[in-house]
Amino acid sequence: MSEIPQDITHDQYAVRLKKLQDMRAAGSDPFRANCEQTHFSGEALKAYIEGQDYTVPVKVAGRLVVIRDMGKSQFVKILDQQGQIQLYVKKDLVGDEAYAAFKKLDLGDIVGAEGTLFKTKSGEITVKVDRYALVAKALRPLPEKWHGLTDAEQVYRQRYLDLIVNPESRARLMLRSKIVASIRSTLAHRKFLEVETPMLEGVAGGAAARPFVTHHNALGTDFFLRIALELRLKRLLVGGYDRVFEIGRVFRNEGVSRKHNPEFTMLEVYQAYSDFHGMMDLLKAIFADLCRDVIGATEIKHAASGQMINFAGEWRSVRYFTLIDEAVGFNLSAYRGKPEYREKAIEACQKLGLEVHSGWETYEVVNEIFGKKIEPTLIQPTFVTHLPKELCPLAKLNAEDPGLIDVFECIIGGMEVAPAYSEQNDPFVQREMFEKQVGEEVQKMDTDFLLALEHGMPPAGGMGVGIDRLCILLTGAESIRDVILFPSLRPTTAAT
Template structure:
């Protein structure tokens, strides 16, 4: 019998003994008067109301440490806000209650009433005048000294990770604050929050392999959305000129430190704006969020000092390939020279790739990892931008940008195509790519083209990866650290 099994067996015996005393194991009638955090605020602001003859408080939480000393004991417990010390004496709570306490274990939930006093070390402590069991834990918590270090166990049993590791709790508290700050920013800039379908008859808005499902009543195949883009732009056609959606997307792709098959983005669209306008908006939004979270616009991320103060570098992809990637500017427009360059540096590119895709792959390898400070890369090739408006100055390029921070893509935005004929032709180009074996290329969406035929105003749109933004602002190296329940492979 292993250690955990012995502990569980011993706890079952305690449970039987408690039941025989007629004491409920899981009552639901204890009402708290404040949280630990609220009580600490009272300690800081009105200590004169405290003391053994002062006000009585009712708190509840999980016992995390017990120091038994015969007829009295110290307990450290925590609720969802903070932790506190409790002092329980047999002569204060009575023999029956103290006997119950002695049968309890670390991990059990308790309710306690009493005033506060200061110990000899000056720590404010609750002096129990009443004590109750609120929920009996059957399994033991991990040892506090060792904690939960194994990432697999932390991700699979996130509830234990949250109980034992304050660092993990703080990541998700910060995540909530980031999303809240982002939502407020959009609302303050007159954007309307909307919801669009997560099950779609056609997957669109990005190049990715979708998850498929089946609707029995409709008798049709549906796809979990890979992006909300085409639905949000239908809303712009309908007259909602500034919309945003904080959305879950699903892409049937590999799992890595930067990718989870289910992830969170914000997408937003603004009529009568172009991609340049959105770069300015993005700078201001990020600076606003970072300042709200960290107190200023400078953060530390994985050994890098990153400054979010507006005025970020803006550089075209072609220029970056030369100045950062080390490619001779005369080679940029020569497909064969680029293929030879890639082969010489063992960068995997097939000879059948289009010129635009070759440039993009070279950028991914040679430039992206070096973009540590917030940097907008502009001027993406048409071949890799099927929904972006063509540039007026160069029809081979688009009015598009991607934002890179700490060597990874954080956002993607562009001036939208509102010419239905151009959009139809771009879809046809994607269909040809699918026929040539690119399973991630877009499908022809005739309904969306029809929507454009009713007229869409000049518009710009953008998507921002919220998980990756949270990684930056919590100094997390892996996306799994910022997703409460990341997808994991079965162990069986």
């Protein structure tokens, strides 16, 4: 056994280590033990039959989180994946030696217990323990008051402790798993095929973002961690897969904020012979299933504004430039294509108190108005449609106004949750849009995707849903860090 680390000032580590050493000296090693688990805590509680105490056998296991010593008996609670269940450990039932050993256990130890269910005088369903086993010794104590820690980032750095002592975190992150499972079920029911595509790309395409770069030694070339799933999935449309989706990690070497993490999870879904209107119907279906199967309600409270967001009502659909004109107080869109358009856009920004950078294109100036003054106000589900073509080179140009694209951005709770397009399938237009996007850096253009388009891609609708942002919305979390099990953090020295 190694020595106690020198920087451990709390004597609990030493006390617990001595207990472990004594057990091993007596021929018992908890780290070589195991136990059978027939029921999670929630399942055991449901298995109890009213009026039939001591008739339902269960085997449960979990971490000790409550200990109440009654002398010759103990009431303790263990924590597992589904929550807590109470155990009743009595000297007369488990025997003198086993009971003496049980009294030496500490909060945080992991035990398995076998017995039958009964209800206490206070009405709590409890396991009367016939035998138990210590299967892991906790050498470090649990934090007594987790949210009282001065370093709030420890919640994320030591997520395992957060999950043990904070029921809200446990419930929130478990809800995330249910949200993803519901989306998969919705899409499978509609005959979408789930696929996996590479995370390492020779060309970082599908979005305008700075990629992470890595080097493959055997191939002697640089690769990029993917910034989007789009171009691979659309190749599958060319290959004859008419309905495909992927829920996968994407990586962007950019800032960290309440809504941004360098690696995050995206759903991207593509349906041949559909368009952005079809994606509206699909997104509403996804939310309808989430409301029914996961949330259990058609309304949620928006944490920031206190408004009730209604998913069952009519989802508003409004054009991008309609909202711009309303925000600036005059018909700015009437100047599109005219020499004075840029001047009017800058003037509108300045009147709204927004800073304009000299190097911005006019569409970027206008989009600053949307991002800062419009998007945060859209609390109810809103489809913002017909955006400027410069904002997405992969969408189909609008037939009536080729300066716009057939897209929507779905804004809920003041946050973009899902963009969707009528996908561009004309290889000549797509090449032209790519060339404008990359400029002189032609090496950043995915020419293989253009080759695929020249073989023919069916008309299609495509949509991306930010899973992390969706979870922020549906769980009422304050930050993306609260819905990611292990968010990206600045490195620190390893714990001893």
